[in-house]
Amino acid sequence: MGLTFWTWTVMIVACLFFIAMSMMFRKKASISFTHYAIAGGTLPFFLILFTDIATIMGVGNFIGHSAEGYKIGFANIPFVIGEQGAKVLFALVFAGFAARFTYHTLAELMHDLILRDRVSRIFIAILTSSIMLAWVSGQAMGLGALFATFTGADPLFMIIFFSVVFIIYTTVGGIYSVVWTDLIQGALLVGLAIWFYLQVFSEIDFSFAVLQTGLADVGAAGLMEFNLSVMEVLTLFVTGTFGVLAAQMYWQRCFAAKSPKTASRAMLYSGIIAIVFTILATIGGMVVKMKNPDLDPNNAVSWLILEEMTMMAALAFFTLIFMAAISSASSLLHSASVVIVNDLIIPNMEKKPDAYYVKLTRYCVALVGIFSIGAALLSDSIIGLFSLAYSMTGGGVIPVLIVGLLWKEKRSARFEMGTRNSRVSVWGGRIGILAGAVVSLVFGILWGVLVSVVLTIAVSLVLPKDPRSTLAVETN
Template sequence: MDLGTLLWIITIIMCGVFLVISLKVSRKAQSSFLNYAIGGKSFPIYLILFTQFATIMGVGNFIGHAGKGYQVGLPWLAFILGEQGSKIIFALFFAGLAGKFTYNTFPEMIDDIIARDKVTRALGGILASMIMIAWVGGQGKAFGHIFNIVTGANPIPIILLFTVVFIVYTTLGGVYSVVWTDLFQGILVVIFGTAFYIYAFSPVNWSLAELGMRLSEVGKSELWSFRGTNTIELVTKFITGCIGILVAQIYWQRCFAAKDKKTARNGLLWSGIVAIIFVVLTALVGMVILTLNQGLAPDDAMPWFMLNYVPTGIAAMIFALILAAGMSSADSNLNSASVLITNDLVKPFNSHLKDAQLVKCAKILTVIIGIFASLAAIYASSILDLFSRAYSMAGGGLVPLLIVGLLWKERRDEAFEMGRKNSKVTPWGARIGIVSGSILTQITALGANRVLTALVISVFLIIVVSLLTPPSSPKIQEDTP
């Protein structure tokens, strides 16, 4: 049996399993918006751990980061350390805080304890959803690449096919569908991932020294060194990866869904530690592939390796690994994006909506966002380009507000509690900070350090504008357009 046939068989079987799981949890998930969004804040450590890990290990981490390792080499580790290391930072400094709350989204948290402004909440929902949409699109784009190289299929129908699959089982079961399929997918990723890395490093005899030597032999020694790399560029890569993750709804959502703050912190911490090891290894595998073939497009490196170097059985195992990772990441991000838009754009301006209407709205938005993500996947130049742009815009706009809001307290000795604003940030300070930070990250005239510049300016404007404008009040919160 050839690899192409095996890919289709594995796809059909796994999609069928995910559909059955989604059908089983659909009634409970759709019983309330709180259940649909955060599972009624009831998930134990094993569900939080595996859903975090499976979500982190999206197909972009296997295809995209392998491609960047193939193209950029060791300097790409700066982005990985920022992107993946931020999960550990999040776990240590934010997960415990989030775990004691029962918000549906982190813009809702910002609105309640920091800004008290529904316009700020809406802006936060829009920016945060961009990361989720980019991740969904990235999964579809990666699957299109794999099937195109292995089977010769046109990638566009493949992207659309997987988008339909993502939409169907995410719509049915909300976050319940996500976490229970992630448990299955996460176990597969751990088992198949470990076997894959053992096999993938065999061409260099499992030796990093030999990998460096092989790169030198093919004329790519510069990829095995940080020499000649712009320090600011490395710092920017690290910051870009880090700030985007700190405002990614999928991580806040899991913490809000955890049964307590200890579960939230430990689940994210251990999943982050394992993920950073896996993703660094994936980038190194990209460099191993470069020693075998120097004429590939970066995103084609991993599919070529599957098709031309490994035995069919091992290639099928790798595909099952990638499929499990991609499906997990797609469903998590699709659910998070629909919950964000429903909770932070629709709900604040339509307070009359009942619980069942909010669930219905989230399901409709899941379809709309899935379609939009598939279009982004079709037209994006590469998988990691999708992620990087979304990270910088969302992070540049929201991280300064989050940090300033949590540190600049009105009552220093008082802990943050639901329903009590305890920050000196005003509505206009929050709005100006979000807009300026997100826009400045996209202005190329600011140079390679534009993300750092955007963060500093946003922090400055939040503080200055907040000092010059009146604080929020119940009337402002209710009447602000």
């Protein structure tokens, strides 16, 4: 029995296992919308740690960054440091703060503590959802390309198939099935990733000198250089950092943690692991470039596994990527659906029983999945998807968040749920969010962040801050 048989076997068994796990938690997840979204804020350290690891280490980190390493080499490192290092920054600055509250989303936090504005909440929800859609699409793209390489199956079929699995698995058990399955997946990911990179770097005898010589021999010596301007490095770093700070699933994990210490420690450790593995993925792509300079970058690592390693290594690699994709996608689908229901639907409808909101969230998973499939089929680059969503959301949402938290009405007062304590006005928030997102897309995130900060403060000083005024509309 060959690699194709065992690949299909692993995939089918894993899919059945994930769906069975989700069935076990269906009843518990249905207790209330808060339980479905954030487990009632009761999750312990080990669950938060491994769900962070499993969510962070998606297929984009293995396949996407390997492809970027194959194309641009060390020039990808600033984006890696920004994207993955932001998780460490999040742990040190925001995780403990977020874990003090039991909000469901970042948009809800900003609405309650800073803006008190329905329109701004909608803007934030749409922007933060875009990151989730991009990441889920990235998982589907990576798995589709990988499975096609391993088995010869049509990538289009595999993208749709895996997306259906994501949808079913996420719909049933809510965050409980996500985190408990991630406990298994995260542990397997760490072990398999360590083993895999030992195999990859044995190809160059664990020597950068060998890698440098090999790249020079194929005319790709430039991959060993950081051939970027200061502005390019800064742009990549800020794009990754601000994009991650706007990612709903990290805030959601903090709201789900049982204590601030639990949230900050888990994110810190998982962020360090992500930095190490993602840099290794970039360098791994460079190793493939040395061995075969004429590949499609998205297939670089797959080629290395199939052509240069044993069948056991190939199967282990597929298992690694499959685990990464399925766990990350389930978390992202769940987070996106919670955002849609919590920030786009609930504030704009009459109050309903919790059971209704849980059912509505489950329906939203299908909608997010459909959009994700479409984005996966239309995009040419996994990292391109991430970067676009990062720029738009990071440039619009995060500057307003930071200004809102630092620019207090009462400097000595602590932020408390139900109490607005920010000098950012309704119109300051609206204009800052929209202008930052648009400018980031057109001129780059550095200009977007600057414009967002300046306009948020300037408009807040000019237009009324009172949310009960004729220019501002508050909704609970």
